[in-house]
């Protein structure tokens with residue numbers, strides 16, 4: 588039985604859109620940016636769940652809601668069955684420790700005037716992970732975990748390469764012994780060879796420490812490599828979620844099919860039919876009615892233009908939000 592660590596239920600979030608000069612002149616009010624529109628997903632203990640979707644679909648907004656940088660307008664996020672936004676002070680601190688976010692650019696999140704040792708020591712002491720006397724031994728163990736030499740503790744962030752800085756960001760997250768890591772484009776800024784090293788380190792650490800990971804990335808090959816399950820997000824909604832290998836091999840939702848076919852294949856001999864995405868991604872200020880994908884979908888029917896499809900479970904295949912998933916599958 589899969590144990591649910593994080594349960595995201597019907598989460599919506601709207602940003603106030605900026606008013607352009609023309610809006611101001613015409614006296615038009617600002618329009619809402621509907622970044623998340625009823626996202627539901629469960630994160631199971633010990634898994635890596637990949638989240639994929641075009642730029643602007645709400646991946647980072649979702650990640651930021653999970654670590655409480657944003658509060659959803661509607662819906663609920665439960666951690667070990669407790670509402671993370673209803674928590675009182677003691678639980679607040681424990682949640683911040685147990686669910687750690689790692690960002691794409693650790694340079695901006697690592698204090699440039701503090702050495703690695705100082706950065707990690709601060710994390711240890713803020714969360715009361717150990718006594719002062721135990722700190723040096725803990726720091727060395729953290730360096731061992733992320734495979735950096737111990738003298739890295741004396742250095743400042745600018746003295747490291749991008750990949751090494753990402754190792755320090757991982758060490759900082761691990762310092763507080765989290766249960767869940769949220770990795771938002773963790774390796775996107777790194778060279779491909781370095782990406783592989785960092786991702787493999789993350790997988791190794793996950794196995795050793797029993798971590799649960801939400802892995803957000805543009806690179807579908809990377810997501811396939813690291814994820815047990817994958818969620819495909821489109822305009823702030825999950826349109827398909829399921830076992831990674833099955834979903835990558837046989838995506839069911841027309842959006843997943845187009846997204847995956849537009850990505851470079853893992854197999855150099857793959858002469859698979861390319862579907863490619865047609866049309867522009869609609870603005871989150873102007874989400875189409877019915878199925879939000881209908882303006883780009885070659886399978887759409889009249890029903891698709893009026894009725895919002897909900898996620899439906901398919902035996903052995905995960906869940907798909909499409910009115911015509913069965914017919915498309917059998918076509």
Ligand SMILES: Nc1ncnc2c1ncn2[C@@H]1O[C@H](COP(=O)(O)OP(=O)(O)OP(=O)(O)O)[C@@H](O)[C@H]1O
Nearest residue numbers: 602603620622641642643644645646647648649871
């Ligand atoms: N702080 C903000 N204020 C206003 N709008 C925002 C804010 N943050 C995000 N948005 C908008 O919300 C939508 C979702 O953005 P988000 O950053 O979550 O997308 P994403 O899937 O992470 O994209 P990318 O792949 O480019 O990182 C976009 O339309 C974005 O412009």
Ligand code: SF4
Nearest residue numbers: 878881884891909910
């Ligand atoms: S519900 Fe209709 S428009 Fe939406 S993905 Fe399915 S077939 Fe296409």
Ligand SMILES: [Mg+2]
Nearest residue numbers: 646647648772
């Ligand atoms: Mg993002």
